[in-house]
Amino acid sequence: MLNIEKEILIKMYETMVRIRRFEERAGELVAKGEIKTPCHLYIGEEAVAAGVCQALERDDYIFGNHRSHGHYIAKGGDIKSLMAELFCKATGCSKGKGGSMHIIAPEIGLLGTPPIVAASIPIAVGTALASSIKNENKVSVSFFGDGATNEGVFYESLNFAALKKLPIIFVCENNLYSTHMPLAKILADTSIAKKASAFGLPGIQIDGNNAIEVYQAAKEAINLARNGGGPTLIECKTYRWRGHVGFSDDLDKGLRSKEELDYWMAKCPIKRLEEELIKDNLLSQEEKEEISQKIEKEVERAVQFAKESPYPEEAELSENIFKDV
C-alpha cells in the first residue's frame, strides 16, 4: 500500500506524463528543424523533477542547468511559454532570447537554468543564504548532473552550506554520463552521495526512477532544511534515453550500448508509478487514458501557440539580456 495521499501521487504521475509528452514533441520538432535551439531532453529522468518539486512549495526556489525543461514543468511552469521559448518567440518564458538552455520563471520560483556546468550550485547557495538572513522560510534547490560534481564550486558550495546550515537541497541527477563520458571513467569512487560526509552534511543515494522514493527523500530533506537543520545532498540514480543533446538516442556513436538503454527503458519511471497506482486502485485505465488525452491536447496547444507567436522585435533585441542597473 502506498502511504502518500492519492492527490499527490496522481499529480506526480501527471507531471511525469506532461514532461515526457512535451519532450517527445520537442524532439520531433528538433528533428524536423522547426526548433533550432539545442535541446537536451529529459526523457527517462522525469521522476527526479516530479518527485522533488512535488515536495516543494510554489515560493521555494529552484535552479536548473542545460537539461531543465522537466524542472520548469514540474515546478508548475506554463508549457505554452516553454514551447514558445524553444521556438525563440517573444511569448517565451525568456522572451525568446534564452532558448532551451536559459529558461527562467520567477513566478514559480525557477530563478534560472545556467548551462555553464555547476553554475547554479553556488547561485542556489546564494539564495539560500539570502533566505536565511531574511528569515524567509524558503528552501532552495539546485538540480545538477553527475558531471557537475567534478567542478570545484560543488565542493565549496557543500562546505559553505553545511557551515552556515543553509536551507538548500543539492539534487544530483546521476544519469551515468557527462556528455559522452561514462562516470566510471572519470571518478575513482563513483558514489556521489558519499562526498557529502567530508563536509558534515547528510548524503543519500536513491533510485531516481522511483518517483515515490524521490518524493519521500525530498520531503524529509526539505523539512530538515526549513526547520534550520541545514542542507542535504540527494544523489538520484537515473538515465537519459536520448543522446546528450538533440532528438536521437545516439546509439550509432558507439558510446553506450543498446543493452544498457534497454535495461533503463525497462525501468521507465512513468510505467513504474503507473503500475503501482493501478495495483492500489488509485488509477483506472479510463483515468489513465483521460490524463494522456488531456496532456496530448495541452502540448498541441503549446505547439500551436509557439508557432503563431511573433519573434521579438528587432528594437528589443538588446533588452533583457543583462540585468539593468
Ligand SMILES: Cc1ncc(C[n+]2csc(CCOP(=O)(O)OP(=O)(O)O)c2C)c(N)n1
Ligand atoms: C564549465 C562547462 N564545461 C563544459 C561545458 C559543456 N557541457 C555542457 S553539458 C556537459 C555535460 C554535463 O554533464 P552532467 O553534469 O552529468 O549533466 P547531464 O548532461 O548528464 O544531464 C558539458 C561538459 C559547459 N557547459 N560548461
Ligand SMILES: [Mg+2]
Ligand atoms: Mg550526467
